[in-house]
């Protein structure tokens with residue numbers, strides 16, 4: 182197992198190199214970073230432009246350029262953003278922290294309630310409760326987040342203010358403008374609406390995964406064996422049913438979490454929530470190569486990492502799978 | 506007179522299907538005596554599995570089950586779920602056809618046996634684990650202490666069926682119902698599994714109900730036979746009497762279709778089993794019976810004593826004497 186993990190980690194290095202090279206190519210061909218720089222800084226001197234080209238590895242030769250970029254990236258010689266000459270790492274770090282906070286909260290809430298709803302639905306397939314949960318899940322999936330977000334903003338901010346004098350939840354940002362330092366309660370208040378929006382999607386998706394997975398398991402022969410043992414319904418459900426039904430669900434969850442690191446673009450955009458998604462939208466809009474490349478590296482690395490976690494959890498939950 | 510451990514009387518099981526109610530079991534009478542091996546034969550769809558799933562209380566609640574099933578004198582039909590749970594796995598155990606999928610793939614073999622033990626006896630985990638190894642040894646699995654720690658996928662089909670038998674007999678039940686325990690296995694393994702079942706029956710005095718559509722298997726191991734057709738029993742008797750002079754035309758047909766030394770051609774029963782949503786009136790076998798007469802279409806025959814057998818055929822007394830099949 183340990184050897185497998187080490188080997189996978191070792192393999193992720195060439196994978197990362199290859200994928201970042203492809204991303205580098207795509208950005209260079211698709212956005213022309215040098216032009217973007219000139220556009221944002223119209224009065225930049227020749228020397229300044231050359232300096233920008235050097236530190237970002239934007240040489241005419243793509244391979245040489247990539248190697249140069251890679252060297253600077255690894256040694257920490259990161260170029261500042263083209264707009265406002267901000268340092269990239271602090272911006273990226275904040276965006277990651279914000280997205281992870283929102284993503285984790287929404288995932289924990291969403292998967293918890295999603296699994297419960299899925300199990301309740303599967304216990305009596307076709308029953309009234311099943312129909313209700315299925316319909317709700319369908320509605321939850323079909324309402325696009327920007328619509329549900331606007332509805333919630335209207336309810337908790339606009340109307341709440343009209344009815345009770347002040348809004349219950351703020352509708353944008355992480356803290357009020359000008360706030361400094363850490364304030365958990367304030368932060369939770371700001372996170373509430375975006376968390377609900379993302380969690381609704383997750384609940385809807387996972388209740389369906391869990392329902393169909395559990396229904397599959399419930400009809401299997403070993404469940405009949407379990408029933409013929411005379412053990413309690415509860416034990417049959419948990420030890421035999423859920424234990425098996427969770428195997429595919431956990432694997433999907435690990436992969437999903439990996440992609441959440443990429444940001445919850447729509448939700449972050451609506452709530453002006455400064456996470457990875459918003460970071461990407463802004464820097465892509467500006468053609469800000471120095472901001473974009475490290476973002477890409479983080480995304481690729483997290484997808485690789487969570488793929489590994491998915492495989493490990495699969496093997497851990499299912500003794501039939503051996504990691505070689 | 507031996508003691509009856511299981512007495513089934515007038516058992517009916519009806520499913521609701523899209524094409525209407527389907528009465529899969531239409532009034533079964535059957536006794537199982539302590540320690541005996543009763544064979545239950547019949548074509549596919551004759552209601553063998555459903556009868557015993559009903560006995561175990563394993564049919565979904567919406568399936569209609571009526572009649573009487575007495576296990577050691579206690580009524581099981583209509584009993585509470587709680588009571589049925591205490592019966593299942595303790596007094597009455599059932600093993601199923603497909604050993605490959607009957608064990609939970611994510612739990613260790615030893616744990617799956619211990620679970621059965623601990624749900625009906627107050628045993629510490631350690632004692633249960635020890636007993637589980639003894640059971641593995643009883644059903645003929647070598648190196649029980651290593652094997653107990655393995656998972657089902659590390660066992661062959663025959664070995665898995667042994668494990669399932671170990672689970673079923675863990676609490677020394679009065680009756681072990683084996684629903685086609687060897688059908689999915691290859692021939693040499695089949696013989697081994699039958700031996701294990703016979704050994705269990707001998708050693709613990711467990712009564713065994715062996716469901717199969719293979720009369721050859723019945724001939725080898727059973728004491729008595731119950732022949733089923735279209736949800737009814739059509740003939741019962743000891744193995745010797747039944748093979749000696751079967752009287753019901755369906756039983757005769759089954760025996761005539763058995764491969765035997767010195768016989769070149771097999772004579773299968775013509776026609777198909779009936780559609781159970783709308784079974785033939787009267788004797789359900791009449792469309793396929795060589796001896797059918799008008800009376801067979803109107804009168805549903807019940808089991809009556811005929812010679813040494815119990816036979817459900819209105820014309821039993823008029824039929825020619827059958828050839829011997831021993």
Ligand SMILES: Nc1ncnc2c1ncn2[C@@H]1O[C@H](COP(=O)(O)OP(=O)(O)OP(=O)(O)O)[C@@H](O)[C@H]1O
Pocket residue numbers: 520521522527529547548549550551552553554555556718781
């Ligand atoms: N869940 C169910 N819903 C509807 N009909 C069913 C159900 N289970 C069984 N039946 C019907 O009941 C009848 C008897 O089935 P059963 O499984 O008892 O047959 P069997 O004698 O065990 O046959 P086999 O040798 O194939 O196992 C069949 O006609 C079958 O279609």
Ligand code: SF4
Pocket residue numbers: 753754755788789790791792794795796797798801806817818819820821
């Ligand atoms: S009752 Fe009639 S149809 Fe049925 S088995 Fe006897 S002879 Fe044949």
Ligand SMILES: [Mg+2]
Pocket residue numbers: 553554555684
């Ligand atoms: Mg069957």
